[in-house]
Amino acid sequence: MKTSERLDRLPPYLFAELERKISEKRARGIDVISLGIGDPDTPSPHEVVGALATAASDPSTHQYPSNRGRPEFRDAVAHFYERRFGVMLDPAAEVIPALGAKECIFNLNLAFLDPGSCALASDPGYPVYSGGPLLSGAEYVPMPLVPERQFAPDLSAISGDDAQRARLLFVNYPNNPTGAVVPDGFFDEVVAFAREHDVLVVHDASYTETTFDGYVAPSFLETAGAKEVGVEVFSLSKGWNMTGWRTAAIVGNREAVEAYWKLKTNIDSGMFEAAQLAAVAAFEQAADFPREMSQRYERRRDQVVTALQEIGVDVTPPRGTIYIWAPVPDGYTSASYCEHVLEEAAVVVSPGSSYGPSGEGFFRISLTLPDERLAEAVERLRSSLSA
Numbered sequence: 565m566k567t568s569e570r571l572d573r574l575p576p577y578l579f580a581e582l583e584r585k586i587s588e589k590r591a592r593g594i595d596v597i598s599l600g601i602g603d604p605d606t607p608s609p610h611e612v613v614g615a616l617a618t619a620a621s622d623p624s625t626h627q628y629p630s631n632r633g634r635p636e637f638r639d640a641v642a643h644f645y646e647r648r649f650g651v652m653l654d655p656a657a658e659v660i661p662a663l664g665a666k667e668c669i670f671n672l673n674l675a676f677l678d679p680g681s682c683a684l685a686s687d688p689g690y691p692v693y694s695g696g697p698l699l700s701g702a703e704y705v706p707m708p709l710v711p712e713r714q715f716a717p718d719l720s721a722i723s724g725d726d727a728q729r730a731r732l733l734f735v736n737y738p739n740n741p742t743g744a745v746v747p748d749g750f751f752d753e754v755v756a757f758a759r760e761h762d763v764l765v766v767h768d769a770s771y772t773e774t775t776f777d778g779y780v781a782p783s784f785l786e787t788a789g790a791k792e793v794g795v796e797v798f799s800l801s802k803g804w805n806m807t808g809w810r811t812a813a814i815v816g817n818r819e820a821v822e823a824y825w826k827l828k829t830n831i832d833s834g835m836f837e838a839a840q841l842a843a844v845a846a847f848e849q850a851a852d853f854p855r856e857m858s859q860r861y862e863r864r865r866d867q868v869v870t871a872l873q874e875i876g877v878d879v880t881p882p883r884g885t886i887y888i889w890a891p892v893p894d895g896y897t898s899a900s901y902c903e904h905v906l907e908e909a910a911v912v913v914s915p916g917s918s919y920g921p922s923g924e925g926f927f928r929i930s931l932t933l934p935d936e937r938l939a940e941a942v943e944r945l946r947s948s949l950s951a
Contacts, residue, residue: 573698585906597941598912602740602886602930604805606860608846609853612804615845619838629834631825633661633813637840640847641798641813649783657818658791660825661835661843664810665770665799668824669734670696672766672795675827676731676820677702683732686717688741688916688923690768693734705730708922711880715744719757727761736768738781741919741928742889743882745779751787758793764820765794771885773803773854776862779883785816795820802886803854804846811835811843861886864931864938871942875949888929889916893949898924909944 589596607613619625632638638655645651653659662668673696677683680702685693687706697704705726707717717735735754737746758765767784775781784796795816801807814824828834846853868888869881879890892901898915905911916926933941 570699570701574695585903586912589906589910594910596906596910596912597933597937597944599929599933599938599941600912600914601932602802603807603932604802604857604886605932605934606805606857608805608809609850611845611849612806612809612842615849616838616842619841622838625837625841629837629840631660631828631832631834633659633835634837634840636844637661637813637835640844641815644847645783645785645798645815649786651783651785653815654818658821659813659815660821660828661840662797662812662814662824663832663835664801665768665797665812666690666692667810667832668797668812668814669693669766669768670699671827671831672732672764672814672820672824673697673700673702675823676764680729681731682726682729683734684717684722684726684730684763685734685920686736686739687921688919688926689734689736690740691919693736694920697732703729706920706922709739709742709744710922714747715739715742716747716750719753722757727757727763730761730763733758733763733765734768735765735784736770738771738775738882738884740768740771740885741887741914741916741923741926743885743887744889745775745781745883751782751784751790754784755787755789755793759789763793764817765790767794767796769796770799770802772798774858774861774886775884776858776865776881777883781884791816793817795824800843800846803857804850805853805857806843806846809839809842811839811846861931864933864935867935867939868929868931868942871946872949875946877949886931888931889926890929892916892925892927898927902927905945905948909948911941911944911948913945 638659641659642653642655669692677700682703683697685704694704709715772781799812872879898917902915914928916923
C-alpha cells in the first residue's frame, strides 16, 4: 500500500518512542504522570452542559447544520468580541464556526497555499503551523522565537524570496508552547509586513482567556488595520474546558472568512447545532469561567515555577497559557532530558524540539492535572533534577 507524497513529507512523530515507553511502563504497573498534553482536567461549565442537553433534545438540531453556523452562534461571537476586545464584527460576513482551532488553521492552508508558495510559521509553534503547509503541497518557513526577543519573530530577518512566496503568516499569543505574551507594538509590525507583502495573517487566539498576574491579552483584531490583512481563530477549548467539544470560530477579514467557508462546504457539514448553542451558553452564561480557571492555573504555575527555581532551573513565570517553558539542564538535549525524566521519575514532559527547531534546549510542562497529582509530579521532577 502506497501512501501519498504529501503524507510522506511529514516528519517522524517525535513522541512515538516516548508513547511506546509510557505504555510499557504502565503495563508493568508503574504510575506514570503525564505533564505532556494540555487538556483541562476539570469539567466544562455546567451551563454549557445543560445547554447542550436541552438543545440535543430538540429534533431540529438533529439535521444537517449550515456551515455558516446558526445566527445565535455568530451573534454570540460578535457580541463577545465587542464586549471583550472592543472589536466590531459583522456576524453575517465576518464570523464562521470552526470545528476547533486545529481544523480551521489546517483548512486555511488548503484554501490559500499552492505548490511553490509558503507559510511563515512561528518556531517553536503548534505543529499544524508547519504540518498544514506540507500537507497542502506547499512549504513552511520557520520564524524563530527566542528569549532575547521575548519570543516574537524578527520579521526583518525574513528573506525577500520567502516574503514574496508567503501567503500565510501564523502567530499565536499568548503563545504555545513558550507562554509568552505579545510584545508591545509587535502586532503593528505584523500588519505592516502583511500589507507590504500581501500576506494573510492568521492569529491563533486559543489562549487569550488564560492569563495571570492581572495581564489581559489583546485580540490581534484590535490592532489598526488588522482586519484588512488578517483573521483570528478563537477557540473555547482552553478558556472554557471544552477541548472535546471542538468549538471555535474564525473571525475577521471577510474575504478570507468567505474562502474558508467555500472550502468547508466541500469538506465537512458544519458544527452540530446543539454544540453551537452550548457555545452560546459559554459566552453568555459562563462568561466568568475563564477567569476562575486562570486563577487555578496561576496557583499551579507558581507551584511548579517555585519548585524548578529551587533546584536551579532558570525558568520565567509565564503570564499566559497553561504551560511552563523551561530550559533543559546542561548535558541534555530536549529529547534526551524528557527520556531521562520518564525513566528516572516516571513523569512525561514534552521536548521543546517537537515544536520546531528553535524549541531545542527547552521542555514544556502542562498545568492540566489535579493539584495533588501535579504536586506529586513536581516532587518527582525535583528528585530527578537534583539527583
